[in-house]
Amino acid sequence: MTPFLNSAGQIFIANITAIEENNQKIQQQLSSGHRVNEASDAPDEVSQLLGLQAALARNTSLTANLQSVQSQAQTADQALSQASQLINNVLTLGAEGSNSSETAGSRQQLAQQVQSIFNSLVSLSQTAVAGQYIFSGDSSTPQYQVDPASPNGVDRTSTAQNASQVEDPNGGLFPAGLTAEQIFDARNADDSFATGNVFFAVTSLVQALNNGDTSSVNQAVGLVQTAATFLNSQQSFYGTLENRITNSLSTASALDTSLKTQISNLRDTDVAQAAVELTQGQTELSAALESESKIPATSLFNYLG
């Protein structure tokens, strides 16, 4: 139906409806703190906004991963420091055992001490952080167990070569650590024991001390010295890793701030501007209502006798 009476009032209603709807929208922005609550609020910005939100969530996850790997790296570094100290102890015992004044019995006692240190080295290769074996690659179990019958004194339970990688906020990937095989059981391409193989070197010393052969002991001590040098080079990997993680965390923190700022610029309400617009809208509404109330509702009929 199309009423004709007071069609000017229809214009008034249409105008104040527009003012009221705008005021309502501003109030919602102020109460929610968000300028963009629905896609229709800013269609041109929605895709970018959701992309930024996803990127922020990714950065948060990567930061948590970096912090976890940082903890693992620090633990691994400490474990390798202990291993280096143990190797130095082995060298001391080996030097003692190579003394021609040592008896077979004393050398056997030295062998037991070296074996005990060897067992500690194997335990270090089983180091875990938060239930995760940090030297086991993609395996969920320790890579080595003590096996006196083995040439290198251990039983290799897995040949996991796929060490995990850690991602920095820029998408760069770097190894999160080394496997126990890479640190303690270095191998050649044909899987033979490589120079610097810690397990083989220490086991060789144990065997030489048990045999009581001075030249064998000297030879084994040489292997252990080489293994000690190799162990130090593997430990330097973790120093480098820790530095890179520190830099990555710094980058992640800056990226977190940047993303949050971008999201805020797109989504959040400019409170000051919104308050001004709301005040202006309420003033317009009051003025419109007051002026409409002053319009006379009479006609000539009211004055005819």
Added chain:
Amino acid sequence: MSDLFGALDASASTLGAYQQALDLVQNNVGNASTPGYAAQQATFSPLPFDSVGRESGGVVFSGAQSMRNELSESYLQQQNSDLGSANALVSSLSQLQTAFDISGDTGISAALTAFYTSFTQLSSDPNSPTARQQVLDAAGDVARAFQETSSSVTSTLSAVNQQIESTVSQVNGLASDIADLNQVQRESPGADPNLDARIHSDLQSLSNFTNFTYAFSADGTVSVLIDGQTPLVSGATVHPIAIGAAHADSASPEAGAAPALVIQDSNGADITNQLSAGELGGLLTVRNQTIPGLVGDDQQTGTLNQLAKSFADRVNDLLTSGQVSAGPPPVPGAALFQYDSSSTARTLEVTGITPDQIATIDPGPPSSANGTALRIGDLASSANPQDQLDGLTFSEFYGQIAATVGGQLSDATTTQTNQSQVVAQAQNMLQQVSGVSLDAEAVQLTEFQRGYEATSKLISVLSDLTETTINLIQS
């Protein structure tokens, strides 16, 4: 003497003319607020006067002239149609937009983000049973989010279908009413301003629902043509429109989607494209364009289905090309998602994969124990074209889908606001041209009242003169 009688006759005729004019004013004032009523103006015709030839003169009421301006009527109808279309768009799109949350707290956006996060967390501890189960849970949430969104869009489609049905019924109802009024007009030829008001009121109401043209015949009946082409009303005959359905092509991109809705004329011809304005036009736009753009029809896949398929395929590709174990022998990963290609989003679900079948190893080279998990986590913001859809990440593409609906709604809302004001101004203009002005009617009333009183006085004087003359004759 005969001149006196002639003068009396002329005065009586004048009195009658003023009486009819007063009746006209009464009808105008009484119908001042009647929808569709146009003010009537009294017209008078002077009678011949010749004092020598004994023509008595005077005036007769020669009828009412309608102040209706059909141009203004048509303009208002056009604006009504545009407003009706905007109203329908705002209503339907507002409901549709609720399916596409952009807060990042719920819906597809939140589910995708949680899914990527679950894989990034898994990458830090690939062997964690807890992390693996969380990946499966997150995958289930993604599938559910797509299903619920598709379902919500389908619900909106059902609601729009019902609204179209209701609107078609209202159109046919108004057409039937107009036809009945035409019949009354035929049976009672001659101008009836009140009947004319009812017809024009129905036409204005009809303009809210659809676009049409109309024309009055010599007998006063009106014919209505949808979009100026298809007869809706011809005299007393109604040509009702009806809802039909386009034939669904089983080999179409989304065979499971609802076919397009068709409006047919009384002969069964498809007139959908003619309905470009009014509520019907707006509803058909949402029904046959907006919604199929999301969930597909026989012509297109739909962006929601496109997103679901691309996302699921990419994740499955990464998992199946990855490894669960490096072996030997290496054990490949299993697919995580499956769907029915006839309706991808609606049917997306997690396969029967178990946590230990989730591949995290990337065989490379170089190989990495958690490379596959990292790559899936990177889908959140990867610049690799293989990880994108139309140059956008999956989250951004979803945002684009939401923006499409939001953009249409924003435009429709702006149009609705502006058009409301335009309609109000058009109504005001029509009122000024065709409406009843109480002030003008009061002035007319005063004039006719004075004329009536003067004529009555004249009759009284003529009566006295006649009596005097008669008395002279008798004496």
